Amino acid sequence: MRFSIQKTALVQAVQIVSKAVAVRTTKQVLSGILLEVRDAEIVVTAYDMELGIQTRITATDDNQLKIEQPGSIVLPARYFSEVIRKLPDTIITMHVANNYMTEISTASVQFHLHGIDAEEFPKLPSFVGVDKLQLQSDVLANLIRTTAFATANTEVRPVLTGIDIKCQDNQLVFIATDGLRLATHHVELSDAPTWEAVIPGKSLLELTKILPSGDAGVDLYLTKSHSLFITGDTRFYTRLIDGTYPDTSRIIPSSHKTELRVAGDEMLGAIDRAALIARDRDNHMVRIEVEDKVMTVSSNSPEIGNVSETVGIEQKDGENVQIAFNGRYVLDALRALDATSLTIRFNGATQAFVIEKTGDKSVLQLISPVLWR
Amino acid sequence: MRFSIQKTALVQAVQIVSKAVAVRTTKQVLSGILLEVRDAEIVVTAYDMELGIQTRITATDDNQLKIEQPGSIVLPARYFSEVIRKLPDTIITMHVANNYMTEISTASVQFHLHGIDAEEFPKLPSFVGVDKLQLQSDVLANLIRTTAFATANTEVRPVLTGIDIKCQDNQLVFIATDGLRLATHHVELSDAPTWEAVIPGKSLLELTKILPSGDAGVDLYLTKSHSLFITGDTRFYTRLIDGTYPDTSRIIPSSHKTELRVAGDEMLGAIDRAALIARDRDNHMVRIEVEDKVMTVSSNSPEIGNVSETVGIEQKDGENVQIAFNGRYVLDALRALDATSLTIRFNGATQAFVIEKTGDKSVLQLISPVLWR
Structure with a gap:
């Protein structure tokens, strides 16, 4: 195996696959990165037996890849990625010498890393003839x-x-x-x-x-x-x-007793503040009370204190409601929706409620209530 | 205690003092921030008995500080700083009610945090009549x-x-x-x-x-x-x-056997790469060999591999030298010097060596060698 390439192209490929490198493993080869140098491309692979990422580099004017001799090697991911990152920003040459010892060099710098026989690297799953x-x-x-x-x-x-x-x-x-919560899109x-x-x-x-x-x-x-x-x-x-x-x-309700429309940023801010005070409680309990055209978001902690604030309701259909829920769950849901306007549908204090982007049925967030206490 | 202020000004003051808040302490008051509201200023203090930071806010057009009633309170630092950060970017009002319960509010949001009697907060050291x-x-x-x-x-x-x-x-x-190393400025x-x-x-x-x-x-x-x-x-x-x-x-050498001038970035890169391979060794051992006009920086690890590179010498006086040292220490020293040109003075393989910015005697870095093995 022998090739030369612009440093940055190799750094990028290694960066892409690195998330699939095994972090804690007794099988050393899984904490490595497989380089397969073929006639016209380099294939870079990491595979921890759960997640596998593979990317390939073909020659371009930018990466200046030159393959002199095909071959393959597994290199320890942590050192290999740091070695190439710390090299000067120039053409680097790699080749495998005896006993899987791999040279990574520029004009002035010569690294040698102990590699592992590529034959030991597990095969990625096969996907032949699949739709x-x-x-x-x-x-x-x-x-x-x-x-x-x-x-x-x-x-x-x-x-x-x-x-x-x-x-x-x-x-x-x-x-x-x-x-306790459900998200569907x-x-x-x-x-x-x-x-x-x-x-x-x-x-x-x-x-x-x-x-x-x-x-x-x-x-x-x-x-x-x-x-x-x-x-x-x-x-x-x-x-x-x-x-x-x-x-x-079946658990997504098809009807509702209350439907509200509120501004997304106002609701997000209110839940964020209430979840802060609720943070030390087991279920991060935050309360909403809807009475006529006013929504109050509140939480309290015996040790820390309490918070209460009003959120303007843009439109309301149906009855008033009081409900408690895990503030962290609603915060996650609101951040995922990232909406300027939210539609929230309740079925009383003991039923799960639905949060959607107003006018968009594609994403739905369902949250279980916490019972009053 | 009662005052109102633009949120950002209070957030900044709390941010400044927060590094002196006790993180692990059995004395609850030390994990708090002391607010002292006087006639014309707010004094914000944190003090973990080792480090104390105090800053003051006086009224400006920007911060819109209005003091209605002097007084003081200690608030739990972690919650207090998050509460004010999460408030809308507007004027906030703070006042202490019964039992040190402190209200922090805007037009729509009302927080209450349990405070602690300011009398319990330790006094900062006195510096009266000192040069x-x-x-x-x-x-x-x-x-x-x-x-x-x-x-x-x-x-x-x-x-x-x-x-x-x-x-x-x-x-x-x-x-x-x-x-094992010394820095002086x-x-x-x-x-x-x-x-x-x-x-x-x-x-x-x-x-x-x-x-x-x-x-x-x-x-x-x-x-x-x-x-x-x-x-x-x-x-x-x-x-x-x-x-x-x-x-x-006495340990800073007044003479030398070898003096070199090298480019700062080249030297830093070489030591950084060598220290990477030396990272798993007890003393992060990196070697320098100076022979005629060539400096070779190298390190090796039985498990990982090795690295060797040449660094151009711009000027050399005195004899050749071979020396080993803790690469991490030299890396720290070079980063602190942040020099385009470095002057390095050796007294053989067993004496500490000196690194300075070329032409600048104000900062000196002294590094002990590691004996060959």
Whole structure:
């Protein structure tokens, strides 16, 4: 293996895959980055057996890639990425000598890093002959961003740590719930295959960090055990979560007793302040009271103090309501909605309530109440 | 106590003093911020018995301070600072009601925080009738920045965790050493009193964060137990460290066997790369070999690999030299010097060596060698 390349191009490729490097592992090869130098490209891969990221570099005027000899090596990710970052901003040459010892050099600097036989690196899952689903990068990022926060953090019920992704009748739906809140977001597609999978929420959040901004295309592939997202030269592999995702369709209320319209920033500020005082309580309990045209948001803590504020109601239908809830959950939901105007629908103090962007049914946030005490 | 003020002004004052709030303490009042509202100003104080910071706010057109009733209260720092930061950017009103319950409100929001009787807050040290030493803010910041990193991190010998500050014959000298390296920086003053004190390095690093940039004046005061820095409306108190600072004057070599001049950025890059490979070794051992007009910087780790690079020598006097040292120490020293050209003076492989900015004797970095192995 021997090639030379502009430093920055290699740094970028290593940066892209680094999120899939195993952090705590007893299998040393998984904490490495695989470089495969072929006739006309370099393939850079990291794979911790849960998440795999692979990107490729082909020669351009900018990166000045010159391949002299194909071959492959696994290098310790932490050192390899720091070594190349700390090199002067110039052409660097890499080649593997005896015993997997790898030289990384510029005109004045010579690094040698102990590598590992590329044969030891695990194979990425195979996706031959699988239907693909096509999406825009910003649409996919938004589907993830508006739902992933609502997945469960604990492994008590593993399937809830994933986002349930369903494609049916040309509608793609993302659903996440930890049992106390639920977020769902759907978009219309054309010519989409029918499929369903539960993909780890954490992996999808990592995916958003490497998705290009704007309307670049992303292809999704699915097998029984893995999903694959391809955008540009980068491939993102995740394992799926086993188990049946709960049927959440029934818990989304179809009617309501109260419907309010409020300004998004005012509501966000009020919940943010109330959640601050509620922070030390078990369930971050924040209260809303709607009486006629006035909404009061409040919380109190015996040790810290209390807060109470009024939020203007732009429009109200139905009855007055008093309800308590986890302020942190509503804060997450409001941040995900990022709306100038919010529509909130209640069914009394003991039923879950719905928050949506006014005039937009594509994203729905459902929050369980906390009982009064 | 009752006053109103533009939010931002209060946020800034609390931000300034917050570094002196006790983080882990069994005495609750020390984790609070003292507000003293007088006839024409608000005095904001935090004091963890080691470090004390006090700043004052007087009425301006910008801050719109209006004092209605003097008084004082201690509020829990963590909540108080977050509460005011999260308030809308408008005029906020504060007043103390019964039982030290403090209301912080705007037109729509009402917070109440449990306060503590201001009588419980410790008194800051007194500095009546003490000589002052006058400095420019940027000069003081630079004196600290170029020396504080060389103080000891452990309390094995407490006096070494401080910077020894001496003023004699109109020369102000800062000295820091952990026993294996030493940094010293001096400036000339006029009309300066004679004094010496050992001030905790960590406290002085905190001071640099609140010193204004540029040539604003700073007044230094000293008693047997404390120092005080006053700049603008802010006062910064630190306790002194007891004990006799070692006499370091003899360990700075007055002659040398080798003198080199090298480019600062090239040297910094080479040491940075070598220190990376040396990172997992006990003493971060990096080697320099000077042979004729070529300097080679190298390090190796049995587990990771090795690095070797050449650094151009612009000028050399004296004999060749081979020496090993803690790469992390030299990296700190080079970053503190921040020089385009460096002069390095060696006295063989077993003596400490000196690094200075070429043509500038005011800052000196001395590094102990590591013996070959």
